[in-house]
Amino acid sequence: MNNDSLLSFARGYCLSCQERLQTSWTYNNLFTWRAGRLCDTCTVQLPVISGPACPECSAPGHVDVCSDCLSWRQRAETGRWMKNVSLFRYDDWMQAWTTRWKFRGDAVMAAAFDHDLRRAYRKHFPGFVPVPVPLTPARMKERRFNQAEVLAASLKVPYALALERPDGESGKQSKQTKRERLQTVRGFTAPASDMIFGRNILIIDDIYTTGATVREAAQVLEAAGAASTASLTLIRA
Amino acid sequence: MNMLSTWFTGCRRPASPFPSFSSVSNPSTTILPDYEQMQAHCSGRALLAQELPYAQKIIDTYVQAEMLQAVPAITQQGSFSQCLRCSNKNPGLFGSHTCACGSGRCVYCRECLEMGRVSACTPLYCWTGPEAAPVYSDPLVWSGRLSSEQEQASRAAANAGLLKQELYIWAVCGAGKTEMMFQAVAEALARGERVLWATPRTDVVRELYPRLAGVFPEVPAASWYAGSPDARPEARLVLATAHQARRFKGAFDMAVIDEVDAFPYVFDPGLQQAVQEACRPQAAVIYLSATPGKHEQRRMKSGALAYVRVPRRFHGQPLPMPACRWAGNWRLQLTRGGLPHALMQWCRSRDTAYPLFVFVPSVAAVRPVVEALRAEGFRCDGVHADDEKREEKITAFRKGDIDILVTTTILERGVTIPKADVAVLGADDDIFTESALVQIAGRAGRNPERPEGDVVFFHYGRTRAMQQTIRHIQTMNREEAEPGE
Ligand SMILES: [Zn+2]
Ligand SMILES: [Zn+2]
Ligand SMILES: [Zn+2]
Ligand SMILES: [Zn+2]
Numbered sequence: 001m002n003n004d005s006l007l008s009f010a011r012g013y014c015l016s017c018q019e020r021l022q023t024s025w026t027y028n029n030l031f032t033w034r035a036g037r038l039c040d041t042c043t044v045q046l047p048v049i050s051g052p053a054c055p056e057c058s059a060p061g062h063v064d065v066c067s068d069c070l071s072w073r074q075r076a077e078t079g080r081w082m083k084n085v086s087l088f089r090y091d092d093w094m095q096a097w098t099t100r101w102k103f104r105g106d107a108v109m110a111a112a113f114d115h116d117l118r119r120a121y122r123k124h125f126p127g128f129v130p131v132p133v134p135l136t137p138a139r140m141k142e143r144r145f146n147q148a149e150v151l152a153a154s155l156k157v158p159y160a161l162a163l164e165r166p167d168g169e170s171g172k173q174s175k176q177t178k179r180e181r182l183q184t185v186r187g188f189t190a191p192a193s194d195m196i197f198g199r200n201i202l203i204i205d206d207i208y209t210t211g212a213t214v215r216e217a218a219q220v221l222e223a224a225g226a227a228s229t230a231s232l233t234l235i236r237a
Numbered sequence: 238m239n240m241l242s243t244w245f246t247g248c249r250r251p252a253s254p255f256p257s258f259s260s261v262s263n264p265s266t267t268i269l270p271d272y273e274q275m276q277a278h279c280s281g282r283a284l285l286a287q288e289l290p291y292a293q294k295i296i297d298t299y300v301q302a303e304m305l306q307a308v309p310a311i312t313q314q315g316s317f318s319q320c321l322r323c324s325n326k327n328p329g330l331f332g333s334h335t336c337a338c339g340s341g342r343c344v345y346c347r348e349c350l351e352m353g354r355v356s357a358c359t360p361l362y363c364w365t366g367p368e369a370a371p372v373y374s375d376p377l378v379w380s381g382r383l384s385s386e387q388e389q390a391s392r393a394a395a396n397a398g399l400l401k402q403e404l405y406i407w408a409v410c411g412a413g414k415t416e417m418m419f420q421a422v423a424e425a426l427a428r429g430e431r432v433l434w435a436t437p438r439t440d441v442v443r444e445l446y447p448r449l450a451g452v453f454p455e456v457p458a459a460s461w462y463a464g465s466p467d468a469r470p471e472a473r474l475v476l477a478t479a480h481q482a483r484r485f486k487g488a489f490d491m492a493v494i495d496e497v498d499a500f501p502y503v504f505d506p507g508l509q510q511a512v513q514e515a516c517r518p519q520a521a522v523i524y525l526s527a528t529p530g531k532h533e534q535r536r537m538k539s540g541a542l543a544y545v546r547v548p549r550r551f552h553g554q555p556l557p558m559p560a561c562r563w564a565g566n567w568r569l570q571l572t573r574g575g576l577p578h579a580l581m582q583w584c585r586s587r588d589t590a591y592p593l594f595v596f597v598p599s600v601a602a603v604r605p606v607v608e609a610l611r612a613e614g615f616r617c618d619g620v621h622a623d624d625e626k627r628e629e630k631i632t633a634f635r636k637g638d639i640d641i642l643v644t645t646t647i648l649e650r651g652v653t654i655p656k657a658d659v660a661v662l663g664a665d666d667d668i669f670t671e672s673a674l675v676q677i678a679g680r681a682g683r684n685p686e687r688p689e690g691d692v693v694f695f696h697y698g699r700t701r702a703m704q705q706t707i708r709h710i711q712t713m714n715r716e717e718a719e720p721g722e
Contacts (some may be wrong), residue, residue, distance in 0.1 A: 012329040018347065040652070105354040106347055108332035144356070145334040153335075 014039035015112040016097060047089035049236060054103040057211060058086040058236045072211060080219045080228040084208050084237030085124050087116050094235055102147050102206065110147070113234065114154040121155050123203070125230055128202035129195055130159035133217055134188075138166045151234060152204040159204070160195035162224070163188050163217055188217050190224040197225035208233040269302055277471035279364035280304065281431065281488025281515075283322055285353050289362065292465040296362065304366035311344055321404035322361060323349035323483045324510040325427055332395040332586060349483060351463070363392035363486065370429035371473065373480050377423035379416075379452040384553065387417050390545045394421035396493050397543070398521045405497075405524045405537060408547035409556055409713050410679020414525045415445065416551070418493055419452060421523065424458055426473060430490035434476045434513055437496055439463060440652050442476050443497075443628065449474060485515040497524040497649050527679060528709075530671040548716040555690030555714040557681045561676070567663050571602055580662055580695050584610065584641070587691065592634060592657045595643045597675055598666035606643045606662065649676040655684035664694035664703055674706040 012021055019039045038046075041202075049058055054066040072081075088094055101109040132148035140146060152159040166187050190196060202220050203214045208231065218229035268433075269275070278289065301405040311331075312319050317327045325348035336343035338358040339701055346357035355361065383391055390406050397404035398421040408414050425432050432448065436442055438470070439462040446460040459468030461481035468475075475485070492512065518523070529537070536542040550556065564577035580595075587593070596605055603619035610617040618639050620627045627647075634642045635654055642648075648667060659681045661669060674694070682690030693704055 018330070051631060100350070104350050105345065106332060106350055107334035108347070131417075140337045144337045144358075146337075 002021045014042055015109045016100075022029040028102065047091045047094050049086060049089055053236075055083065056085045057208065058233075060236065068211065071102050072215065076227060080213055080222050080226065081215070081218055082228055082230035083124075084211065084214060084231040084233060084234045084236075085120050086208055087113065087120060088235050090207065090237040098206070098235070104121045105143060105145070107145050107147070107150055110150050110154060110234075113151075116219060117151060117154050117234070118156065120232060121157070123201070125202045125232065128200045128230065130155055130157060130202045130204050130232075131162045131211060131217075131221065132159065133203060133205040134161070134163050134165045136165050138167050148204050151206065152233075155204075160192055160193070162190050162196050162201075162221065164191070165217075166191075178191055186213065186216055188220045192224055196221060198227050200203075200228045200230070201226040202231060203231040205231065205233045207235040207237055209237040217232045266302055269304065271285050273369075274642060275299060276364065276366060276369050277306070279362065280368050280471075281485050282415055282470065283308070285310075285355065285359060285361060287353060299366075300362075301461045302366075303340045304364065306365045307360035308358065308363055308707075310359050310361045311346060311357045313357065315345065316649070318344050318357075318365045319345075320346035320349060320355060322346070322352070322355050324514065325349065334437055346378045352484065356567045367550050368682045369471075370405070372429040373426045373456050373473070375423070376426045376453045377419055378454055379419055381416060383413070383416060384549070384551055386547045386549055387551060387654040390417045390547050391631055393543075393545045394418055394523050395424050397421070397523055398425050399518050401490075401521045403522045403524075403543065403592075405526070405529065405533060405542055405544040406527065406529060406547065407529055407537070407544055408548060410527045411550040411552075411556070411683045412527075412547045413549075413551035414495070415448060417547070418523065418525070422449075422453070422474065422493070426453065428490075432474050433482065433485070433489040433492045433512075433515055434474070435479055435482055435492060435494050436476070436513075437479060438647065438650060440631070440648060441476055441495065442478055442625070444652055446476050449476065479509075479512050483491075483511040487514070487517050489516045489520055491521045491523070491596075493523050493525065495525045497529075497720075508693055528675045540596070543702045546716075548713050549668060550683075550688070552685035552688050554682065554685075556710050557678065557690045558710060558714075559678050559692040559694050559703075561694045561696060561699060561703060561707075564662065564697060565696065566697055568697075571605045575608065576606060577662070577695060580660065581609075581613065582614070583660065583693060583695075584615065587658065589615075590642055591653050591687070591690075592637070592650065593641045594654070594680055595641055595678075596649070596659070596661045596669075597643060597645060598663045598668045600645055602663070603643050603645065610639060610641055610643070615641050617641040619642065620648065621645045622647050646673055646677075649673050650682075652680075653683055656682070656687040656690070657668040657683070658691040659693070661694045663696070665696040665700045666696050669702060669704045671705040671709060674702060675709050678706065678710060 013019065014021055015037050017039060021039055051061050052063045053060050054062040054069060054071040056065050058070065059066045063147060097109065100106050109130040130152040132146060135143065135146050203217050208214065214231040221229055247657065249394050263468050274292070286293060286296060298303065308321060310321055310684055312321065323346060325346055330346070330348040331344050332347050333344045334356060335341070335344045340358060343357045345354050375709060390408065393404060394406065394417060398591065406414065407419065422432050434445065436445070442460050442462045450458045453474055457469055457470030457472045458474040461468055461475065461477040461484060463478065463480065535540065537544045540673045554687050562579050564579045567577045597603055597605060600621040603621050607617050607619040616639050618630050620630050620642065623646065630639065630642065631652060657680055661674070662679055664674065678692045681692045682688045696703065
């Protein structure tokens with residue numbers, strides 16, 4: 001998927017709030033890569049993760065490795081796991097943004113973060129092969145696009161649809177308790193492929209909540225021969 | 238600017254992309270499941286499959302029976318797309334993505350996304366079967382009386398409705414425009430017609446709905462505004478903001494367009510077309526306004542647009558004249574967290590038994606004004622367009638739990654609080670146009686028990702708009718003193 005054509009539409013309007021973009025971008029002059037995509041009002045509200053964050057999962061407010069990550073280490077199911085990098089915190093603004101993007105289906109909104117994602121990719125994961133977390137076929141049919149794939153495409157490097165996910169997952173993640181979510185098996189499978197074997201794999205998803213989704217994906221990818229695994233997610237909840 | 242106000246004249250409707258209704262009743266009717274519900278649900282609409290409470294299999298049965306027609310939601314000519322639901326043609330308000338339907342990239346409409354996404358690979362279903370036209374004979378339950386001027390306007394409106402004509406009712410704020418329309422609406426419903434009442438603002442829809450539903454108790458009515466709960470689809474009397482009128486196609490025989498002059502400010506040509514598409518081609522259109530634009534006034538004077546003028550309020554008292562008071566550099570004072578002395582002084586000296594609106598020019602000004610007034614001991618709250626608690630606050634204000642309501646221009650129209658006084662802080666700001674100030678002044682003195690009401694413009698230099706407002710109100714009051722012009 002070519003992201004330039006993603007933006008052949010949706011020019012001249014804020015990708016988040018649909019305001020017509022003004023010619024004087026005071027904030028966007030500072031963040032030129034967002035110019036022409038987000039309005040000033042939205043730009044100042046972006047909950048960018050800056051300052052101290054967990055080095056392994058980007059959880060904001062931690063100077064050292066957070067307790068979640070420590071407990072993941074103890075389980076050690078994913079021996080070749082590296083880290084997760086997220087760009088934004090999950091606040092009210094981001095929640096409203098996600099609702100429109102993912103659930104209402106305004107796929108182009110993610111183009112506002114193309115440059116941020118690409119910078120993070122080049123800084124933390126150069127040479128990694130992006131692999132978007134798949135939707136179940138039923139959810140895919142209903143939503144018609146995979147938000148993780150939209151993010152993977154924006155990196156402008158070849159990505160691999162290496163993961164598969166069967167139908168019949170029980171209930172939406174948001175309706176489960178944290179414990180349930182950790183235990184849920186999503187049933188990912190990764191058919192053996194040259195794109196995976198011996199490569200560093202970067203799992204792409206929209207949100208990192210408990211880390212269970214990306215860990216499960218990592219486990220499957222490692223079993224399929226990945227040299228190492230990491231994840232890049234838009235939001236750290 | 239105001240060329241937009243009277244949309245229906247002079248522009249022939251382009252060939253509608255939506256199928257027309259067939260009047261032949263289909264013999265296979267009996268075998269179709271839930272026929273009557275489906276007919277009521279789909280008549281005059283263009284719906285996504287997900288908006289139909291039926292399985293795809295049943296929808297397909299109706300399509301085969303030619304009762305429903307599946308129309309592509311987005312048409313594409315070269316690189317240009319058009320959304321059939323909201324008429325959006327602006328390339329900036331479309332998006333596309335690789336689509337699971339298998340046909341590569343699909344274009345979708347961002348403009349009407351909130352109503353459920355339409356994309357190039359999702360059809361809209363339009364009813365092409367026989368139309369339901371339930372007749373409500375004598376639906377009006379109202380014991381009020383019209384003044385002779387109201388009566389005259391009411392008769393003209395009913396007549397326009399019968400002859401499917403266009404009529405402009407130019408009536409001062411507080412003339413009782415809503416009541417003037419009761420007869421015309423009642424007669425349309427009695428003819429088995431469907432009626433749209435479109436207004437520019439959500440608050441106006443919310444306020445009008447209970448009043449109209451109350452006087453037409455037998456008639457299924459619905460109100461549509463952004464975030465409204467799903468309204469009954471079979472409604473014969475529909476109140477809607479212009480945006481929400483997109484939910485209907487070729488549905489209405491009569492449209493009442495309330496506060497029509499306010500539309501250009503929130504209205505683009507796409508929205509006009511949406512309201513136009515919601516109506517049948519030969520629908521009657523009645524515009525209501527206190528402040529017609531220059532363009533309309535010219536058309537009325539030249540005889541191109543039929544109109545009725547009601548210069549008197551229903552209680553027969555003149556409109557309150559605004560007073561202008563110098564408030565100094567109110568912007569500076571607000572940034573320092575204070576209120577202009579003149580406004581504070583006036584708030585202290587007035588009779589607090591009456592509710593007070595304080596209009597401010599921007600959302601940013603609401604909070605400092607509220608805080609300053611609370612510090613003085615007033616029960617005070619503020620509202621603006623994105624305020625989620627707006628409805629609650631207006632209700633509290635109406636009940637008298639709040640003395641002073643600080644508001645942006647969103648409440649300039651429609652919302653009626655009896656016996657209220659009005660202050661405008663920063664009346665010299667550009668946002669307060671003549672039309673806005675006339676509307677704002679019209680919030681005062683709407684109750685026959687207290688027809689006078691105070692209106693004060695606090696300013697930092699008189700503007701043309703303020704002077705024009707005063708002249709406008711003087712003219713209206715003079716006309717009222719010598720009826721018959
Ligand atoms: Zn914005
Ligand atoms: Zn961590
Ligand atoms: Zn649309
Ligand atoms: Zn498609």
